[in-house]
Amino acid sequence: MPADGRGAGPMDFYRIERGDPARRQRVAGWLDGLQGVRPETREAIVTAWVSSWAASPFETLEEMPYSLIAPAYRLMDHVNEVTRAGIDLARRAARDWGRETDPEVLVPILVLHDIDKPLLMRREDGVVRASPLAAELPHGVPGAMMLREMGFAPRVVNTVATHATNAPFHGSTTEAWLLHYADLFATDHALMSTGGVPFYQRRPS
Secondary structure (H helix, E strand, O other): OOOOOOOEOOOOOOEOOOOOHHHHHHHHHHOOOHHHOOHHHHHHHHHHHHHHHHHOOOOOHHHOEEEOOEEEEEHHHHHHHHHHHHHHHHHHHHHHHOOOOOHHHHHHHHHHOOOOHHHHEEEEOOEEEEOHHHHOOOOOHHHHHHHHHHOOOHHHHHHHHHOOOOOOOOOOOHHHHHHHHHHHHHHHHHHHHOOOOOHHHOOOO
């Protein structure tokens, strides 16, 4: 797993930062699923979120919005909902269909799938807008770049890079499949909670 080195990102929109103990404790206390991975994986996941937070315009984790389509919903809530749903679905997939997954791969995918969201949005005069980075790289790609630099497994990097609903293609792995449905399940909850139309009720355009 990755070391906690500090270095400039490929496009200088982030830096890999270990952060101070208080910030690391705040991130570790927020994230579900960390108890299911090895200590070194847990530390790497925390470092990734600390790095994203430090590079973002948001002062606190609570300020980070989930999405432009549900700006009032907190990213931290969405991430945990996806993680819990994905772990539950993985248990069911293993029990019913023999589709086994490695927690050392699945949990980082679930917890880190939206690692670039804090870099793709900003709040101006109380309104959540896309950041300049969002016009340069699609969601998933900046996060994958960060995770690749940190040394996460190719399956983690590739799944994060291609998980967005508007990605040109999606991975064929069990982990990619589980993330897709866990993410949409949690997304529909975010939309319904904030007065939006959930994906399952939308008509094809």
